[in-house]
Amino acid sequence: MVSRPRTVAELREVGWVDRPVKVEMRENLIARMEAGDDLFPGIIGYDDTVLPALERAILAGHDMIILGERGQAKTRLIRRLVELLDPEIPAIDGCEINDSPSRPVCAHCRRRLAEEGDAVPIRWIGRDDRFAEKLATPDTAVADLIGDVDPIRVAEGRYLSDELVIHYGLVPRTHRGIFSINELPDLPPRIQVSLLNVLEERDIQIRGFTVRLPLDLMLVATANPEDYTNRGRIITPLKDRFGSEIRTHYPTTRDEEIAIMRQEASPSPGSIPVVVPPFLEEIVAEFTHQVRSSGHVNQRSGVSVRLSIANLEVLVASAVRRAVRSGEGEAVPRVSDLASLLQSSLGRVEFEGFEEGREAEILHRLLSLAVVEVFRERLAGFDFGPLLGFFEAGGVVETGDLVASVDVRAGDVDLTPLLAWLGLRGESPADAAAALEFALEGLHLTRRLNKDVTEGTIRYGG
Numbered sequence: 001m002v003s004r005p006r007t008v009a010e011l012r013e014v015g016w017v018d019r020p021v022k023v024e025m026r027e028n029l030i031a032r033m034e035a036g037d038d039l040f041p042g043i044i045g046y047d048d049t050v051l052p053a054l055e056r057a058i059l060a061g062h063d064m065i066i067l068g069e070r071g072q073a074k075t076r077l078i079r080r081l082v083e084l085l086d087p088e089i090p091a092i093d094g095c096e097i098n099d100s101p102s103r104p105v106c107a108h109c110r111r112r113l114a115e116e117g118d119a120v121p122i123r124w125i126g127r128d129d130r131f132a133e134k135l136a137t138p139d140t141a142v143a144d145l146i147g148d149v150d151p152i153r154v155a156e157g158r159y160l161s162d163e164l165v166i167h168y169g170l171v172p173r174t175h176r177g178i179f180s181i182n183e184l185p186d187l188p189p190r191i192q193v194s195l196l197n198v199l200e201e202r203d204i205q206i207r208g209f210t211v212r213l214p215l216d217l218m219l220v221a222t223a224n225p226e227d228y229t230n231r232g233r234i235i236t237p238l239k240d241r242f243g244s245e246i247r248t249h250y251p252t253t254r255d256e257e258i259a260i261m262r263q264e265a266s267p268s269p270g271s272i273p274v275v276v277p278p279f280l281e282e283i284v285a286e287f288t289h290q291v292r293s294s295g296h297v298n299q300r301s302g303v304s305v306r307l308s309i310a311n312l313e314v315l316v317a318s319a320v321r322r323a324v325r326s327g328e329g330e331a332v333p334r335v336s337d338l339a340s341l342l343q344s345s346l347g348r349v350e351f352e353g354f355e356e357g358r359e360a361e362i363l364h365r366l367l368s369l370a371v372v373e374v375f376r377e378r379l380a381g382f383d384f385g386p387l388l389g390f391f392e393a394g395g396v397v398e399t400g401d402l403v404a405s406v407d408v409r410a411g412d413v414d415l416t417p418l419l420a421w422l423g424l425r426g427e428s429p430a431d432a433a434a435a436l437e438f439a440l441e442g443l444h445l446t447r448r449l450n451k452d453v454t455e456g457t458i459r460y461g462g
Contacts, residue, residue, distance in 0.1 A: 008101045009118035011090055018102040020216050021130075021176050022061040025084040029058050032084075040080045042263065043073060045256040046248070050077070053246045058084065062243025063199055063219040065184065067228055071304020072248040074222040078133070078180045081220065085127045089176065093121040096168050097175040097213075098130070105175070105213050130177030132170050136186040142194045145169045171198055176216050184221040185233035192235050195219075199241035226300055250292060250305065257285035257308055264309045265316075272323050274316050274331045277424060277434050279378050280338075284311050286370035287341065291349055296362045298350040307348045314344040318401055326404035332430035334408075335437040336401045336458060338367060368445055375442030382421050384443065386413050391449060391461040399437055400457050408433035 005011040019027070032039055033055075040051055054077065057064045066074045091098040092109045099109040101122055112120050134145065142148070150167040171179055181187070181195075199219060221242070227233045251257040258281050288308045291297055318337035323330060342363050351359050390410050399408045406429045409415075415432050418439060424431040440460045443449040452459045 004124055005090065006121060007118060008113070008120045008122060011101055011122060012118065016090065018100050021085070021178070022058075022218055024086055025058055025081070025218065026061060028084045028086070029055065040077070043077065043080065044259050044263065045251045045253075046073075046077075050246060050248050053244070057244035057246060060243060063241065064244040064246055065221045065223060065228070065239075065242045066246045066248060067223055067225045068248030069224060069250070069302025069304075071302065071306045072250060073305075074248055075133075075180075075182060077248070078178070078220050078222070079131070081178055081218075082127050082131045085130055085177070088124045088126050089130075090122045091125050091176070093123045097172045098125055098177070100176060100216075105215070130174065131180070132174045132177070133180035133182060134170055136181055136183045138186065138188060140187055140191055142191060143167075143169060145171050145191065146194050146198070147172060171195075171217070172213060172215060174217050175213075178218045178220060181219070181221045183227075184223045185227035189235055192238050196237055196241065199238075224302075250303070254282060254285045254289065257288060257305065258282065260305050261285065261308045261312045264305075265312045270320060270324075272320055272329075272331050274319065274333075275428075275430070276312070276316065276333055277422070277431065277438075279374055279422060279438055280315065280333050280335075280434070281312065282374045282378075283335075283338065283367075283370050284308055284315060284341070286373050287311065287345075287367050290366040290370050290373075291345070291363075294362070294366055296352060296355050296358075298352055301350045303349060307345060310344050310348065311341045314340045322402050322404075325402055328405060328430060330428075330430055332405070332428070332434050334399075334401075334434045335371065335441045336399050336403070338371070339401065341367060371438075371441055372445045375438065375445070378422060379439065379442060382418070382439075384439070384448075387418075387439065388443070388448065394461075396459055396461045397436070397440060398457060398459050399433070402456070405430040405433035408436055410436060 005014055005016070029039070039055070040046075043051065054064075058081075066077060068074050090101055092101055092104060092112065095104075095106060095109050097106055099106055101113075101120070104110050104113060134140070147166050147169040149165050184192075198215060219242075223234070225247070228239075251260060261281065261284065285308055288303060288305075288311070291307070292299070292303045297303065315333045315337050316331065318340045319331035319333040322328070322337075342360055345363050346359055349359075349363070351362065355362060387410060390413050395411050397408065397410050409432075415436060416426055418435050419426045419432060422435050422438070424435055426432075440449060441451075444451040444460065449460055
């Protein structure tokens with residue numbers, strides 16, 4: 001609005017209607033659904049599973065808990081909920097908990113309205129000011145979430161029984177908004193108890209006396225399913241307070257994984273243009289899927305989508321490094337760059353205890369399985385006769401992560417059919433090198449071609 005109301009009287013004149021936050025979110029969700037808007041942009045792979053459950057929870061006006069392993073976009077989902085709030089709402093100016101001009105809950109605002117009436121000034125708060133999140137840690141205190149007595153206000157002469165001595169915590173300060181607690185089971189039980197009344201009776205208790213605050217908020221929590229279902233990690237009465245339980249999951253298809261990788265990966269470093277062959281993106285995504293299904297990996301801790309994102313970034317960085325050192329005008333990742341994925345994956349994957357010391361070997365084997373899987377899908381039915389004939393005649397191809405693209409060739413073998421089969425540019429030496437390496441590595445892994453690696457140099461054939 002060009003001229004927004006600045007006092008309670010002006011607000012009443014324009015006919016503003018106060019809505020509870022869950023009603024506000026429900027009505028805004030319905031309006032966006034009727035308009036056909038994308039309700040949760042940037043969330044991939046949840047259209048038929050997670051998002052319908054989330055929409056039902058909002059329409060039902062439930063507090064909710066989102067269960068899922070790490071890297072399943074739980075935090076992103078919660079932050080998207082903020083977009084269902086009104087762009088701006090009025091609050092009594094100077095109030096710590098964003099009190100509504102028409103239904104104040106704190107003693108200070110009730111006193112001001114009684115003394116000043118419609119002349120009480122208001123301020124307008126945006127969506128971001130109505131959202132707060134807290135990562136649950138063992139050192140979290142009740143004062144952080146609920147509040148505590150402010151000794152300075154006591155020193156000013158107020159009595160401990162006076163509500164005005166309270167310094168409110170994060171939950172009351174998110175009044176009329178959304179409060180998120182990440183990793184809820186990590187909260188100590190005594191802190192979890194402090195949330196019970198907030199969820200059900202909507203009152204809080206500080207330092208032995210009760211302050212009746214009918215808080216208006218939506219509480220959203222996240223947790224690992226294993227921790228949430230363990231009765232020793234979360235108190236049962238608190239579990240009963242959440243109206244909806246929503247389960248997230250990892251991408252179910254390789255295409256979904258690739259779409260997330262493309263969306264989230266950082267831009268390529270420097271000014272060198274980067275072209276990533278589609279089959280290499282597929283190998284990166286398939287590698288993550290192989291890790292997620294491996295019995296050598298601790299699946300209880302999960303294998304985050306961030307593994308795929310980081311691996312794609314490292315793959316691109318390896319290609320850029322080669323392009324800079326060899327003076328090439330563009331960076332095109334190749335199979336020889338895949339070795340860098342092992343380095344970026346070791347710190348992100350948790351292995352079973354009995355696999356100690358074999359982590360790199362396991363990842364290398366899973367990466368090879370990913371290459372074979374994509375090779376068989378991409379090049380099934382392709383005629384490798386001319387290429388294999390080159391090696392049968394004693395030919396050798398040498399390559400490596402720093403070998404220039406123009407030096408990666410199989411004699412006079414015409415690679416045009418291979419490039420066309422893979423949908424790559426025929427005039428690009430970098431594309432030709434990437435296609436050739438992919439074909440040679442696939443032939444080696446399917447036991448049709450020898451391979452030798454010494455001091456960073458890879459030799460096929462011989």
